[in-house]
Amino acid sequence: MRLQSLLLGLLLMAFNSGVYAGGEKPLVIIKDFKFIPQEITVKRGQVLRWENREKRQYHSVWFEALGEEEPDYFFPDESFEREFKQAGTFPYRCGPHPRMTGTVHVID
Ligand SMILES: [Cu+2]
Numbered sequence: 001m002r003l004q005s006l007l008l009g010l011l012l013m014a015f016n017s018g019v020y021a022g023g024e025k026p027l028v029i030i031k032d033f034k035f036i037p038q039e040i041t042v043k044r045g046q047v048l049r050w051e052n053r054e055k056r057q058y059h060s061v062w063f064e065a066l067g068e069e070e071p072d073y074f075f076p077d078e079s080f081e082r083e084f085k086q087a088g089t090f091p092y093r094c095g096p097h098p099r100m101t102g103t104v105h106v107i108d
Contacts, residue, residue, distance in 0.1 A: 019107065025049055028102065030059050035094075035102035044087050044108050051079045060095040061102075070095040 019041045020026040028050045029036045035050070042048055050061050058073040061080050073096065074080050084090070084106040094100035 019043065020046060027051065029053055033057070033059075033094075033097060033100055035100060038101070039103045039105065041105040041107060042084055044084060044106050046106075047081050047083045048104060049079055049081045050074075052076050059097065059100065061092055062095045063090055063092045065091055 020043065026040060026042045026046060026048045028040055028048065030050055031053045033054075040048065052059055052074050054076050056076060058075045060071055060073045061082065062068070062070045063082075064070070071080065084104060087106045087108050090104045090106065092102050092104065
């Protein structure tokens with residue numbers, strides 16, 4: 001599993017797929033019941049931010065596969081932040097809308 005994460009990290013670096021540098025704050029926009037981008041790559045230790053830009057719909061960002069409890073919903077013009085302390089691939093979903101899914105790749 002650890003080797004897989006490492007290989008995935010190297011692969012992502014090789015493709016240079018928009019990894020956020022130290023000073024930038026990685027951001028996922030929520031609009032029209034979608035996480036945009038659906039997949040994002042951050043560096044270990046970075047804080048990722050989700051901003052709800054719907055007109056009136058609330059959402060949540062739930063790392064269900066990690067066994068975490070569903071966090072509170074957040075509403076338009078509100079945001080949610082989460083720090084990623086471990087490298088790996090972390091799928092998540094919206095609690096009330098199971099078809100809304102995203103993935104965070106965390107690399108060293
Ligand atoms: Cu939702």
